[in-house]
Amino acid sequence: xxxxxxxxxxxxxxxxxxxxxxxxxxKIVNKTHAADLSAVFPSLSxxxxxxxxxxxxxxxxxxxxxxxxxEDTLLNFIERTEIDETVEIIENMAADDVADLIGKLPEEKxxxxxxxxEKGSEEVEGLLHYGDDTAGGIMVPDFIALKENxxxxxxxxSLQKEYADVEMPFYLYxxxxxxxxxxxxxLRQLVxxxxxxPLKSFMSTDVFSVQTDMDQEEVAKLVARYDILxxxxxxxxxxxxxxxxxxxxxxxxxKEATEDxxxxxxxxxxxxxxxxxxxxxxxxxxxxxxSCLGGIFAFFVIGQFEEGLKKFAYLAAFIPVIMGxxxxxxxxxxxxxxxxxxxxxxxxxxIWSVVIKEFAIGFSLGIFYGTLIALVAQVQYNTIQLGLSVxxxxxxxxxxxxxxGSLVPMIFARINIDPAVxxxxxxxxxxxxxxxxxxxxxxxxxxxx
Numbered sequence: 001x002x003x004x005x006x007x008x009x010x011x012x013x014x015x016x017x018x019x020x021x022x023x024x025x026x027k028i029v030n031k032t033h034a035a036d037l038s039a040v041f042p043s044l045s046x047x048x049x050x051x052x053x054x055x056x057x058x059x060x061x062x063x064x065x066x067x068x069x070x071e072d073t074l075l076n077f078i079e080r081t082e083i084d085e086t087v088e089i090i091e092n093m094a095a096d097d098v099a100d101l102i103g104k105l106p107e108e109k110x111x112x113x114x115x116x117x118e119k120g121s122e123e124v125e126g127l128l129h130y131g132d133d134t135a136g137g138i139m140v141p142d143f144i145a146l147k148e149n150x151x152x153x154x155x156x157x158s159l160q161k162e163y164a165d166v167e168m169p170f171y172l173y174x175x176x177x178x179x180x181x182x183x184x185x186x187l188r189q190l191v192x193x194x195x196x197x198p199l200k201s202f203m204s205t206d207v208f209s210v211q212t213d214m215d216q217e218e219v220a221k222l223v224a225r226y227d228i229l230x231x232x233x234x235x236x237x238x239x240x241x242x243x244x245x246x247x248x249x250x251x252x253x254x255k256e257a258t259e260d261x262x263x264x265x266x267x268x269x270x271x272x273x274x275x276x277x278x279x280x281x282x283x284x285x286x287x288x289x290x291s292c293l294g295g296i297f298a299f300f301v302i303g304q305f306e307e308g309l310k311k312f313a314y315l316a317a318f319i320p321v322i323m324g325x326x327x328x329x330x331x332x333x334x335x336x337x338x339x340x341x342x343x344x345x346x347x348x349x350x351i352w353s354v355v356i357k358e359f360a361i362g363f364s365l366g367i368f369y370g371t372l373i374a375l376v377a378q379v380q381y382n383t384i385q386l387g388l389s390v391x392x393x394x395x396x397x398x399x400x401x402x403x404x405g406s407l408v409p410m411i412f413a414r415i416n417i418d419p420a421v422x423x424x425x426x427x428x429x430x431x432x433x434x435x436x437x438x439x440x441x442x443x444x445x446x447x448x449x
Contacts (some may be wrong), residue, residue: 056321136212139242294429362402
């Protein structure tokens, strides 16, 4: 539904641009959310992008557009836009979004923008000191923090006067005189208790907080696990320095899921749909190198059994199905394990129970499909030895594939390597080689090659 809406919007805007129907175009642009316009921009030339951009009347919507554009489109657009115009927009954006944007720019351009900024540059530079994928790097430095002795009435007055521009005032955080986080209370609590009650009397001291250097994926898991709308970020001295809000968590899950799927497919970790052919090739080239090497190795393995293939040519007919069944169940096992590790449903301490379970599943499915394919081989070629060879090869292939597919991601996770890379060419290629080797070894023994 959303995709159809984007297509209709894109075609409508292109048609109006061709007709130069600027008045109608201006109405559409200013009635459309900037997040929807961001899907249109990559398919337009820079001149049309700039024309559309100039029609947006709300400067906040221009900021939203900057936040939503894919990296390549954004960099190209900002590179060809005047710095003063860029600065005017980003000064009205949230500091965490600005830091994310600045972090994508070339160093020279980023420094030029920071020097031109009259407000918010210190906050942005502070955020840039943290890693891009850490709690400090994604946190919002604007939050509500009040002293323990502040009354409910005073807190409400502060919200109306001092904190009116806070982006997402979900919670009021309570700090001691040294700025250290001691508690939290919700807006609902604030309005239902007597006005003279101090915050320390009704605040919750059981606060879920994260350190500035915690990985963003772990932060997202914590927010999801406890169903909170924001999580406070503290430094090593437990001083409150920012918050991570639920909208950032959604972006994290989307980004991490995209990276994992691309890695699992052996297509790198960057979204390449909007990249050029050369860039896409450069990203995929190293990931496919493992497949190339594996294919060459499989060629040598099969070459060792060349005499047997000459004698029993029909052996070659079953190579694709044996490799395919092994590859499929290996990918299934890898995907299940990687997803379990990513969501926290599986723990690397459970490595042997997970591997044994997947091996048992692979073995059981191998017996079922091995029997089925063996019957086909027997009926087609009327050779019991061939049927046994094919059937046992399928059992071995699927069992070992499930074992490798579940074990490798767990090992990668244990040694702090992203387990998603294991489900790409690495696992599928190794399974193909193992499957072919087992098949010909069994056939050699049973057919007396």
